[in-house]
Amino acid sequence: MTTTTSTTSATTDSGPTAVGRTATRPAAAGTDDGRAHEGLAGVHLTAGGVSLLLDVADGRLPAVVHWGAALGRVSAPEARALTAADVHAVVPNEVDVPVRLALLPEHHTGWVGRPGLSGSRQGRDWSPLFEVDELRVAAAAGAPEPERDGDLLTTGAARLVVTARDRVAALTLRLEVELAEGGLVRLRGALVNDGDEDYDLQELSLALPVPGRGREILDQAGRWGRERVPQRRPVVVGSHLREGRKGRTGSDAPTVLSVVVPGTGFERGEAWGLHVGFSGDHRSWVEKTSGGLQVVGGGELLLPGEVRLASGESYEGPWLYASWGDGLDEQAGRFHHWLRARPQHPTSPRPVTLNVWEAVYFDHDLARLVDLADRAAALGVERFVLDDGWFRGRRDDTAGLGDWVVDADVWPDGLGPIVDHVTGLGMEFGLWFEPEMVNEDSDLARAHPEWILQTGGRLPVRSRNQQVLDLGRPEAFEHVLGQMTAVLSAHDIAYVKWDHNRDLVDAGTVGGVPGVHRQTLATYRLMDELRRRFPGLEIESCSSGGSRVDLGVLERTDRVWVSDCIDPLDRQQMMRWTEQLLPPELLGSHVASGRSHTTHRLHDLSFRAGTAVFGHFGIEWDLRLATDAESDELRAWIAFHKEHRELLHTGTVVRVDEHDPSLWVHGVVATDRSAAVVALAYVDRSDVSPRGRFTLRGLDPERRYVVDPVTIGGPVRDAATLPWAGGTFSGRSLAVTGLQAPVSMPEQVQLLTVRAVD
Ligand code: DGJ
Numbered sequence: 001m002t003t004t005t006s007t008t009s010a011t012t013d014s015g016p017t018a019v020g021r022t023a024t025r026p027a028a029a030g031t032d033d034g035r036a037h038e039g040l041a042g043v044h045l046t047a048g049g050v051s052l053l054l055d056v057a058d059g060r061l062p063a064v065v066h067w068g069a070a071l072g073r074v075s076a077p078e079a080r081a082l083t084a085a086d087v088h089a090v091v092p093n094e095v096d097v098p099v100r101l102a103l104l105p106e107h108h109t110g111w112v113g114r115p116g117l118s119g120s121r122q123g124r125d126w127s128p129l130f131e132v133d134e135l136r137v138a139a140a141a142g143a144p145e146p147e148r149d150g151d152l153l154t155t156g157a158a159r160l161v162v163t164a165r166d167r168v169a170a171l172t173l174r175l176e177v178e179l180a181e182g183g184l185v186r187l188r189g190a191l192v193n194d195g196d197e198d199y200d201l202q203e204l205s206l207a208l209p210v211p212g213r214g215r216e217i218l219d220q221a222g223r224w225g226r227e228r229v230p231q232r233r234p235v236v237v238g239s240h241l242r243e244g245r246k247g248r249t250g251s252d253a254p255t256v257l258s259v260v261v262p263g264t265g266f267e268r269g270e271a272w273g274l275h276v277g278f279s280g281d282h283r284s285w286v287e288k289t290s291g292g293l294q295v296v297g298g299g300e301l302l303l304p305g306e307v308r309l310a311s312g313e314s315y316e317g318p319w320l321y322a323s324w325g326d327g328l329d330e331q332a333g334r335f336h337h338w339l340r341a342r343p344q345h346p347t348s349p350r351p352v353t354l355n356v357w358e359a360v361y362f363d364h365d366l367a368r369l370v371d372l373a374d375r376a377a378a379l380g381v382e383r384f385v386l387d388d389g390w391f392r393g394r395r396d397d398t399a400g401l402g403d404w405v406v407d408a409d410v411w412p413d414g415l416g417p418i419v420d421h422v423t424g425l426g427m428e429f430g431l432w433f434e435p436e437m438v439n440e441d442s443d444l445a446r447a448h449p450e451w452i453l454q455t456g457g458r459l460p461v462r463s464r465n466q467q468v469l470d471l472g473r474p475e476a477f478e479h480v481l482g483q484m485t486a487v488l489s490a491h492d493i494a495y496v497k498w499d500h501n502r503d504l505v506d507a508g509t510v511g512g513v514p515g516v517h518r519q520t521l522a523t524y525r526l527m528d529e530l531r532r533r534f535p536g537l538e539i540e541s542c543s544s545g546g547s548r549v550d551l552g553v554l555e556r557t558d559r560v561w562v563s564d565c566i567d568p569l570d571r572q573q574m575m576r577w578t579e580q581l582l583p584p585e586l587l588g589s590h591v592a593s594g595r596s597h598t599t600h601r602l603h604d605l606s607f608r609a610g611t612a613v614f615g616h617f618g619i620e621w622d623l624r625l626a627t628d629a630e631s632d633e634l635r636a637w638i639a640f641h642k643e644h645r646e647l648l649h650t651g652t653v654v655r656v657d658e659h660d661p662s663l664w665v666h667g668v669v670a671t672d673r674s675a676a677v678v679a680l681a682y683v684d685r686s687d688v689s690p691r692g693r694f695t696l697r698g699l700d701p702e703r704r705y706v707v708d709p710v711t712i713g714g715p716v717r718d719a720a721t722l723p724w725a726g727g728t729f730s731g732r733s734l735a736v737t738g739l740q741a742p743v744s745m746p747e748q749v750q751l752l753t754v755r756a757v758d
Contacts, residue, residue: 034138048183170195182337207297247504277551280520303514353618402444430495455508589615606713699731
């Protein structure tokens with residue numbers, strides 16, 4: 001989410017309204033709004049197998065006529081007919097005109113569900129009626145120019161910008177809708193206060209209607225150490241409302257909130273999903289009214305008084321991402337396609353990483369860390385990350401946050417010796433920060449207790465012994481920026497692990513008024529500024545594990561830490577569902593010690609590594625405790641990952657809907673379908689043995705493939721004697737006939753490589 005001009009409250013000390021002051025329109029600077037069009041009744045955006053047909057007739061806000069499978073060529077009369085066919089019947093005891101549901105649902109139409117805009121000037125101007133002043137369309141780079149047919153405009157990937165006004169309420173609304181080449185829809189709204197009096201904005205959300213055949217809701221929940229757990233329930237009249245009030249995305253975030261046709265799985269079944277690309281408080285919902293309409297919507301969740309627009313000021317909401325797919329794989333694929341097409345998407349091979357957290361925790365000792373680095377380099381590790389514990393007073397988790405200077409007691413010669421040693425071994429060096437946080441036991445808090453986010457004349461309840469630093473205050477922002485800049489300038493540091501280990505509670509800024517909104521924007525600015533100062537610096541978004549996984553933070557970060565739970569059994573499920581939004585190369589995915597520090601379960605190295613190998617691979621294990629045999633096996637897994645990471649990190653994610661819930665089959669197929677890496681993950685014991693055949697989807701039906709079990713660490717029990725190992729099969733027979741699943745103990749994984757031979 002961006003603001004529009006340099007005048008934001010985060011650079012003054014005047015209050016929490018992090019908004020832009022703008023004369024006429026709240027456009028993000030430098031965006032191409034394309035050509036203005038007049039007299040249109042419809043706009044048909046179609047790309048990547050998706051159509052978004054919008055009714056824009058009569059100067060009204062755009063309303064979705066169709067969002068889903070591509071419609072092919074649509075003529076102007078057909079578009080008008082489709083629009084007419086979508087008009088809701090007037091039924092007794094409802095308003096006398098059909099309710100028209102725009103992207104910003106408007107109460108004045110008779111829509112009695114959640115309105116898109118909530119706000120007022122002391123009770124006035126709360127139910128606006130917007131009339132479109134201007135509609136502009138710009139084709140995406142490389143896409144064909146829009147074609148006009150009477151009152152219909154047809155485009156490929158494109159961006160539509162609508163500016164609308166309510167002159168009575170003195171408000172200007174700007175809506176942006178984009179369809180990307182891969183079929184992902186992005187939309188956001190912005191509001192300008194054209195009046196003389198302040199406008200108290202409570203909510204600016206957008207919603208997309210979804211067809212009634214979508215009768216189930218599928219989203220995600222979770223908790224610390226067990227993020228992104230799917231949950232399903234029927235759509236009923238009323239709302240399924242997910243509110244994130246934690247000041248961060250949250251381990252329980254819905255991630256992708258979908259309405260699905262019953263029976264939808266990874267392979268097939270329509271799914272209309274929404275993701276709010278924002279790392280602060282947010283809201284998304286599915287709502288069905290007794291009038292038979294149902295929507296999926298979302299936006300930022302604003303706290304009381306958090307955004308009060310003075311005359312001429314604007315607020316711009318976060319991007320919402322909407323993905324339709326026939327099957328959850330297709331829905332996920334549209335997110336992956338969009339992310340991979342971004343200029344900042346990491347394209348270099350993702351360096352195999354060693355993070356020292358679970359190896360040493362706060363026990364920093366140069367000799368021990370040098371030893372770890374030597375062992376890591378010898379195994380083929382490419383990046384070494386020094387985690388929490390390096391800065392002043394940080395001997396445990398009760399002190400030190402906020403003082404981003406090297407602890408001279410533990411590091412008498414500074415970080416130079418470890419950085420030089422690591423880089424001398426040919427590895428990159430990464431360093432942990434938690435820039436938004438402060439311990440009361442820190443020099444910073446002692447000097448500036450007022451910089452702690454707080455309200456009511458008291459400090460918030462502690463969480464992990466810490467408080468949150470008010471980055472919306474320019475002095476606090478400059479303090480952190482300055483200290484981080486000093487550390488990053490002093491050393492050759494390629495990577496920052498950016499942590500955030502508590503929810504925001506009672507997060508009041510200057511005057512005690514809510515500060516979550518401006519804190520979130522300040523964090524984004526801090527990340528942006530550090531990236532500007534240190535080009536090429538990579539940032540990992542970590543937050544008590546995977547509590548900040550969203551497309552807002554991913555505009556300025558290069559991977560996420562999926563979870564603090566590295567137990568491979570849990571990771572199988574977290575990878576599976578985090579991939580609903582993110583492609584594997586963005587998922588920090590490590591091999592930990594045999595006994596999981598989080599669950600205390602014990603797992604073979606082959607299960608740990610065979611699980612982690614799909615993501616941005618790494619190690620989080622005290623390698624001094626690994627036996628020689630384990631080190632040799634780990635070296636082989638690292639080599640395997642390096643051999644296949646280009647495929648794994650560019651290919652298409654496939655998750656197979658297996659008949660046996662104890663066996664999860666998933667993999668990645670090369671974009672040219674010449675090869676694949678597949679996992680048979682035995683996540684439980686089965687009621688039957690053997691389990692029968694599994695299938696592999698996504699290969700070219702006409703080509704023939706050799707399928708080989710990967711035998712690093714020894715195959716699962718009978719894989720060595722598999723009758724089909726090394727056999728040649730067509731892509732079609734692998735998809736529809738399949739192969740007998742090897743018999744295995746539970747909590748094991750058998751990887752397969754699949755290679756086209758013609
Ligand atoms: C939480 C993170 O998820 C861990 O990986 C680790 O960095 C700790 N914080 C350090 O305090």
